[in-house]
Each structure stands twice: as structure tokens, then as C-alpha cells.
Amino acid sequence: xxxxxxxxxxxxxxxxxxxxxxxxxEPGAVVFKILLLVMxxxxxxxxxxxxxxxxxxxxxxxxxxxxxxxxxxxxLNPETAGVWTGIIGSLVIAFLVILLAIPIGIGAAVYLEExxxxxxxxxxxxxxxxxxxxxPSIVFGLLGLTMFVALVNGIxxxxxxxxxNVIAAGITMAALVLPIVIITSAEAIRAVPATIRExxxxxxxxxxxxxxxxxxxxxxxxxxxxxxxxxxxxxxxxAPLLVIGVATGFFSASADATLIDNLxxxxxxxxVIVFSWSRQTxxxxxxxxxxxxxxxxLAVLFVLNGVAIYFRNRFEKRW
Amino acid sequence: MTTHKPAIDLSGDxxxxxxxxxxxxxxxxxxxxxxxISIAIILSLVGEAWTFISGLVDEGELSSLWSIGWFPRRGxxxxxxxxxxxxxxxxxxxLVATPLGLGAAVYLAExxxxRARRTLxxxxxxxxxxxxxxxxxxxxxxxxxxxxxxxxxxxxxxxMLSAGLAVGVLITPLVASVSEDAMRAVPQSLREASxxxxxxxxxxxxxxxxxxxISGIMASLILAFSRAIGETMVVFMAAGAVGxxxxxxxxxxxxxxxxxxxxxxxxxxDQVAGEGLAFQSLFFVGLLLFLMTLALNSASNRxxxxxxxxx
Numbered sequence: 001x002x003x004x005x006x007x008x009x010x011x012x013x014x015x016x017x018x019x020x021x022x023x024x025x026e027p028g029a030v031v032f033k034i035l036l037l038v039m040x041x042x043x044x045x046x047x048x049x050x051x052x053x054x055x056x057x058x059x060x061x062x063x064x065x066x067x068x069x070x071x072x073x074x075x076l077n078p079e080t081a082g083v084w085t086g087i088i089g090s091l092v093i094a095f096l097v098i099l100l101a102i103p104i105g106i107g108a109a110v111y112l113e114e115x116x117x118x119x120x121x122x123x124x125x126x127x128x129x130x131x132x133x134x135x136p137s138i139v140f141g142l143l144g145l146t147m148f149v150a151l152v153n154g155i156x157x158x159x160x161x162x163x164x165n166v167i168a169a170g171i172t173m174a175a176l177v178l179p180i181v182i183i184t185s186a187e188a189i190r191a192v193p194a195t196i197r198e199x200x201x202x203x204x205x206x207x208x209x210x211x212x213x214x215x216x217x218x219x220x221x222x223x224x225x226x227x228x229x230x231x232x233x234x235x236x237x238x239a240p241l242l243v244i245g246v247a248t249g250f251f252s253a254s255a256d257a258t259l260i261d262n263l264x265x266x267x268x269x270x271x272v273i274v275f276s277w278s279r280q281t282x283x284x285x286x287x288x289x290x291x292x293x294x295x296x297x298l299a300v301l302f303v304l305n306g307v308a309i310y311f312r313n314r315f316e317k318r319w
Numbered sequence: 320m321t322t323h324k325p326a327i328d329l330s331g332d333x334x335x336x337x338x339x340x341x342x343x344x345x346x347x348x349x350x351x352x353x354x355x356i357s358i359a360i361i362l363s364l365v366g367e368a369w370t371f372i373s374g375l376v377d378e379g380e381l382s383s384l385w386s387i388g389w390f391p392r393r394g395x396x397x398x399x400x401x402x403x404x405x406x407x408x409x410x411x412x413x414l415v416a417t418p419l420g421l422g423a424a425v426y427l428a429e430x431x432x433x434r435a436r437r438t439l440x441x442x443x444x445x446x447x448x449x450x451x452x453x454x455x456x457x458x459x460x461x462x463x464x465x466x467x468x469x470x471x472x473x474x475x476x477x478x479m480l481s482a483g484l485a486v487g488v489l490i491t492p493l494v495a496s497v498s499e500d501a502m503r504a505v506p507q508s509l510r511e512a513s514x515x516x517x518x519x520x521x522x523x524x525x526x527x528x529x530x531x532x533i534s535g536i537m538a539s540l541i542l543a544f545s546r547a548i549g550e551t552m553v554v555f556m557a558a559g560a561v562g563x564x565x566x567x568x569x570x571x572x573x574x575x576x577x578x579x580x581x582x583x584x585x586x587x588x589d590q591v592a593g594e595g596l597a598f599q600s601l602f603f604v605g606l607l608l609f610l611m612t613l614a615l616n617s618a619s620n621r622x623x624x625x626x627x628x629x630x
Contacts, residue, residue, distance in 0.1 A: 029521045033430060039422025040439065043495070046488055047446050053461050054453070107349030115346055128353040132360075134542075134616035135609060136549025138578050139360060141585065142605045146363035175356050182353065206335060208342040236450025239551035239578070243585040271452045278456045278556065287460075294453050301448055309441075 054298075057291030069292055074268065076250050078284035083293050086273040089166055089246075090235055090300075093269060096170025097177060097234045102227055104174075105181025106216075112182070113189040114211055133179035141243025144172030149244060159264020164245030166267040172240050177230045184229070188222025189215060221315035228308040232301050238271040248276040270297050364609060367602030374596045389575050390563035391584055391597040400566045401604065404574035408483040408554055409547035411570060415487025416543055420494025421536065427495070428502035429524050447492035455556035458485035463557060467571075474571035477559020483570065485553045490543040497542060497623075501535020502528055538622035545615035549608065551578040577608045 061069055065082075072082030108129070116122040148171045153163035192215050200210035216223075242248070247266040257265065268276075274297060277290040330336065375381050380394065389400040423443060427436055463481040467474055474480065505528050513523040529536070559573035567574060575583075584601050 026519065026521075029519055032521045032524075033426075036422045036426040036430060039419050040426045043419050043423055043446060043488075043491055044439075044442055047442065047449075050449070050454075050457050050461075050488075053457065057460070104349045104352055107346050108353060111346035111350035115343055116350065125350050125353055128357045130620060131613060131616060132353055132357060134545060134549075134612055135360065136551070136578060136612055138549070138551045138581050139364070139605050139609050142581070142602060143356070143360045143363050145585070146367065146602075147359050178356065179353065206331075206339050208339050232448060236448075236452070238450070238452040239555075239582060242582050245585075248586060271450055274452050274456060275552065275556065278459060290456055291460075294456060297450065298453065301450070305445075305448055 051298075054291045054294050057288060058295040061288050061292035062295065070296060074250055074252065074273075078282060078289055081285070081289060083270060083273055083296050086268050086270040086293070087296075089169075089267045089269040089272075092166045092263070092267075093170045093173050094231050094234055096167070097174045097231065098227075100171065100174035101178045101181050101230070105178050106185045106223060108178075108182045109185035109189055110211060110216075113186050114207070114215065129179045129182050133183060137176055137237055138239040138243060140172055140176040141240030143175065144168055144240060144244040148172050148175075157264055159261065161245065161264060161266055165264045167263060168244055169241055169246065169267065169269070172244055173234045173237065176237065176240060177234055180230050180233065181226065184226025185219070185223045188219040188226065191222060192218045221311055224315070225308045225312045228304055228311065232304040232308075235300055235304070236271055236297065238269075238275055241269055241272055242275070246272050248272065270300070360609065364602050364606040367599045368606045371596050371599035371603040374599065388563060388565040389580060391580070391600050392563070394596070395563075396600050397566055398607075400564055401575050401577045401580045402607075403566070403568060404479060404558070404564065405548055405576040405578070407479050407568065407570055407574065408486060408558065408576055409544055411480060411483025412486035412490055412547040413540065413544050415484055416491040416494045417540060419487075420491045420539070420543070421498055423491070423495040424498035424502060425524060425529075428499045429520065429528060443492050443495050446488070447496070449489075451489060451550060451552040452556070454485045454489050455553040458482055458553055458557035471571050475559070475573060477557065477573040478571050479558050479574040480570040482554045482558035482574075485557055486547050486550050489550060489553060490546050493546060494539050494543045497539030498532070498536045501532040501539065504535065505531040534622045534625045538619040541615050541619040541622070545612045545619065548615070549578060549612050551582050555579040555582045577604050580604055581608075
């Protein structure tokens with residue numbers, strides 16, 4: 001009996017001493033940490049494998065064709081097909097997004113952050129923005145198909161496609177990214193300290209003068225970063241374009257087509273080219289040209305993201 | 320009686336006041352546009368969806384909503400096929416994204432040194448920036464043949480499993496970043512209290528930080544699930560079954576989701592317009608999708624607001 005008690009005591013003493021003096025290396029803790037790291041690294045591994053796989057597929061085309069792949073248009077012949085038509089389409093869409101979504105989005109953000117009274121209408125706007133941000137992109141395609149295609153037709157820009165053209169695509173894409181522009185701009189405006197505004201009011205400026213000369217310039221880096229990331233989103237989005245009648249096959253503009261003819265005629269976009277090539281039965285398109293088009297798309301997005309990071313670091317203000 | 324005129328007019332230049340009113344109106348209109356777009360979405364979906372349902376009722380074909388499969392061009396609109404297909408893919412995606420995203424979030428929030436965090440986080444964000452059409456291509460060219468078909472030789476190139484895995488990769492960064500925000504919002508004092516009682520980092524993480532951040536973590540998972548339901552391109556390219564699918568619950572079969580059903584119908588819109596009710600069925604499915612994601616997103620928003628209120 002006595003010896004057992006002393007054995008228990010000894011064990012207790014050893015355990016206490018070990019935990020006071022020794023380094024605690026519990027196997028469970030180490031396993032847990034390794035497990036977490038494995039999960040984190042597997043995301044990175046997926047990214048690396050994805051990029052490697054696509055670059056390996058794209059390399060022969062990019063090596064043999066070089067810039068020719070970028071500057072040549074759609075073709076039924078895999079030897080001469082390029083992504084130029086898609087780049088032009090994506091650029092026009094991006095231009096319309098800049099023209100429509102950016103000013104309206106920043107305006108709405110200014111209203112919500114600076115003007116909006118605390119009433120029911122404001123909370124409706126807030127709810128609408130929040131919910132629109134979560135609406136699946138393909139639903140915006142359905143909106144574009146019923147509303148914006150008809151709108152473009154109605155104002156006489158329907159052209160040969162009866163409204164299913166790049167102008168309708170640009171308006172649809174602008175509606176799609178509008179909530180993102182509002183949310184990121186509102187965050188940037190909210191981060192401007194009240195003292196900046198009060199300094200403006202203190203010297204007799206009106207609300208608009210304070211916004212124009214103090215709030216917007218101070219929030220500019222944040223707004224700019226959000227804007228560039230919005231463009232990246234617009235560049236990669238495919239599903240709504242499919243719904244509103246982007247061309248998924250081959251087409252060519254006639255040589256004497258005017259600018260208006262081109263804008264109102266059939267169009268395609270860079271991600272749509274990826275989609276339509278990857279479902280071609282000709283393996284030359286699916287196995288080599290599609291990864292090459294993806295590489296061009298990812299390069300564009302990489303540059304846009306780099307620009308956003310540059311702006312954030314270059315102009316970031318700490319109050 | 321003399322009229323009292325104030326010594327100085329404090330109301331300012333009327334032109335300046337008018338400009339203020341004008342600018343305010345412009346910003347107000349910009350704010351209203353979100354409401355207009357929301358109304359336009361609901362109107363365009365409900366209008367055509369109503370045409371679809373009333374058309375089915377008129378033809379006495381309401382039973383085609385519950386048939387052997389989704390073949391809109393043949394008048395078979397089995398909703399089970401596309402709803403079940405959507406959920407199978409979303410569940411596979413969430414099974415992939417929960418361990419990967421949560422593991423990354425816990426590591427970044429609780430274990431990583433500030434320097435490691437600064438390098439690792441942008442890489443996860445890079446994964447978030449990859450367009451879904453790229454992941455769709457990769458699911459078709461890599462995940463399908465190299466992973467799914469190696470493990471299950473009976474499956475074809477197109478399967479719901481490979482689409483689900485790719486959607487899981489797509490939503491992992493979302494789970495990681497929203498959960499990490501939730502865990503970083505847990506006050507440091509809670510962790511210190513736990514350390515002070517002699518708990519180690521594992522115990523603190525599992526027993527203190529995770530319960531405190533649970534509503535934010537749930538919000539991230541609901542949001543990711545909603546994103547998986549609304550994802551189109553990956554499913555459209557990798558799950559196969561363009562044009563229609565038979566009802567199936569086997570993830571190794573090709574399947575059809577709500578989004579893919581819309582996309583594959585829309586690609587041939589010109590041919591279907593006016594031909595039966597196939598064109599209208601697109602909007603009915605769109606309305607269903609809109610309502611589902613709306614419910615999930617509202618639930619997620621409510622949870623996020625709750626964890627913001629506590630701390």
C-alpha cells in the first residue's frame with residue numbers, strides 16, 4: 001500500500017518536473033501543426049500543378065508562333081488561329097465597364113457613405129448591393145438577355161446581331177461588377193478619417209467641395225485598387241456572355257466593315273475563346289491552343305493584379 | 320414696421336447651394352441603380368418563369384417537371400435531375416474546400432509568423448483570381464483523366480466528381496479568407512487567458528478560438544456553398560451532359576446542374592426561341608437558382624453580422 005502511494009507520488013512529481021523544466025513536445029500538437037501546414041500547402045500545390053500543366057500544354061504553340069498567336073484572329077485552321085479577336089472583344093467590354101460601372105459605382109459609394117440618411121430607402125439600397133454581389137453570374141446573363149439586348153436594339157445599336165453584340169455584353173458585365181465597385185469604394189471612403197472632412201468644413205467648404213478635394217483624393221488608392229481588381233473579374237467572366245449570345249464558333253468581319261458594324265456584329269472574348277477551343281473535337285485546338293489562350297488570359301490577369309498591388313503599396317496612406 | 324434683415328446672409332451663394340443640391344441628386348440616382356438592377360432581375364426572371372409554368376399548365380404537361388431526366392428540347396423538365404446534380408457537385412466541392420480552406424485559415428491566423436503570412440496569403444489570393452473557365456478546362460484535361468479516371472476506371476471523361484473537385488478548388492480561397500478574418504477577429508485576450516491556464520496552442524485553437532469564431536466560419540462555409548451552387552463554367556465544361564441528362568445520384572456519371580442547364584440551353588438560344596417552352600424554362604431555372612443563393616447569402620450575412628457584434 002505504502003509503496004504504491006509512493007509510486008504514484010513519484011510519477012506525479014516526475015510529471016510536474018517534466019512539465020516545468022522540460023520542453024513540452026506533445027506529439028499531438030506537432031501532428032496538428034503538420035496537418036494544418038499540409039492543408040495549406042496542398043492549396044499551393046494545386047496552384048503549382050495547374051500552372052505547370054497549362055504552361056506545358058501552351059509552350060509548343062507559344063514557342064512556335066510567338067506574338068503571331070496573339071496578333072492573329074479566329075480561324076478554322078489551328079495553324080493560324082489566334083486570340084486577337086477575343087482580346088479586342090474583352091477590351092471593348094472592359095472599356096464599357098470603366099465607362100459605366102466605375103462612375104456609377106463610385107457615385108453610389110459616395111452617396112451611401114457621405115449623404116445617405118439613416119432611413120428605410122438607404123437600408124434597401126444597402127441590401128440590394130449586398131444581395132447583388134452574391135447573385136450567380138449566369139443570372140446576370142439572363143438579365144442581359146431580356147433587358148440589355150432589347151435596350152441595345154431599342155437605341156438602334158442592334159446591328160446584324162439584333163442586339164446580341166459586344167455593347168450589350170459590356171452593359172451586362174457593368175451590372176455584374178457594379179456591386180463589387182460599390183463595396184470596395186465604400187470601404188475606401190469609410191477608411192478616410194473624420195478629421196480630414198472636419199478640416200475641410202472648418203475652412204467653410206461645402207459637402208461636395210469636401211468630397212471632391214479631400215475625401216475622394218484620400219480614398220483614391222483604395223478605389224483604384226478595387227477598380228483594377230474589378231476589371232480583372234470582368235476579363236475572366238464567361239458564363240453571362242454565353243447566355244447573351246457571344247459567338248462560340250468561327251466568324252469573321254468583312255473587310256469593308258465600319259467601326260459600328262464591328263461593334264454591333266458578332267463578337268467573342270478571351271475567356272470565351274478558351275471555352276470554345278476546349279470543346280473542339282480537333283485535339284490541336286483542345287490540347288494545345290486552349291492552354292495557350294489560357295496563358296494569355298492569365299498573363300493579362302497577372303498584370304492587372306500586379307498593377308493593383310503596385311497602387312496599393314505606392315499610394316497607401318496610414319492615418 | 321421695419322423689416323428685420325440679418326446683418327449678413329449666412330445661407331451662402333445660391334449658385335453654390337444649387338450645385339450642392341444637384342450633386343447630391345446625381346449621387347442619389349447612382350445609389351438607386353442597384354435597386355433598379357435588382358428589380359430588373361426579378362422582373363425578367365419572374366415574367367418568363369410565369370410564362371413557362373402557365374404554358375405547362377395549359378398543355379397539361381405539369382408532370383414533365385417530374386420525369387426521367389432534363390431534356391428541355393424534348394419537353395422533359397425533370398427538376399430533380401438538375402437540383403440533385405447541383406447539390407451533389409456543391410457537396411463534393413464543400414468536402415474539398417472545408418479541410419483545405421479551414422486548415423489554411425487556422426494556420427495563417429494562429430501559427431504562421433507575420434512574414435510567412437505575408438508570403439502565403441497572396442498566393443492563396445492568386446488561387447482566388449483564377450477564372451472559372453480555366454479551372455473548367457483543367458478539370459476536363461487534368462482532374463478528369465489524371466485523377467478521377469485513375470481511381471475510378473469506370474468513370475468517363477465527364478463526371479460530376481471531377482467537376483465537384485474543381486469547384487472545391489475554386490471555393491477554397493473563399494473559405495480560407497473569410498474564416499481567417501473571423502479567427503483574427505477573436506480578441507487576443509481570450510487566447511492569453513487560455514495560455515495563462517496552461518493550455519497549449521492546439522487546445523487554445525480548438526477549444527477557444529474556433530468556438531469563438533464559429534459563426535464567421537459557418538458564414539464562410541455557407542457563402543462557399545452558395546458560390547458552388549452558382550458556379551457555371553467548371554460544371555458546364557467538366558460535368559458533361561450538354562443538352563440533357565438522365566436522373567442520377569452517382570457522382571461518377573455525367574450530370575447536369577441548374578447553371579449548366581441554363582448555359583447549354585442558352586448556347587443554342589436562337590434555335591430554341593419560340594420552340595416549345597425550352598427557352599422559358601431557362602428563366603424558371605434561373606429564378607430557382609436566384610432564390611436559393613439569395614437565401615444562403617442572407618443566412619451567411621446574418622451570421623457575419625453576429626460575429627461582428629460580439630467583439
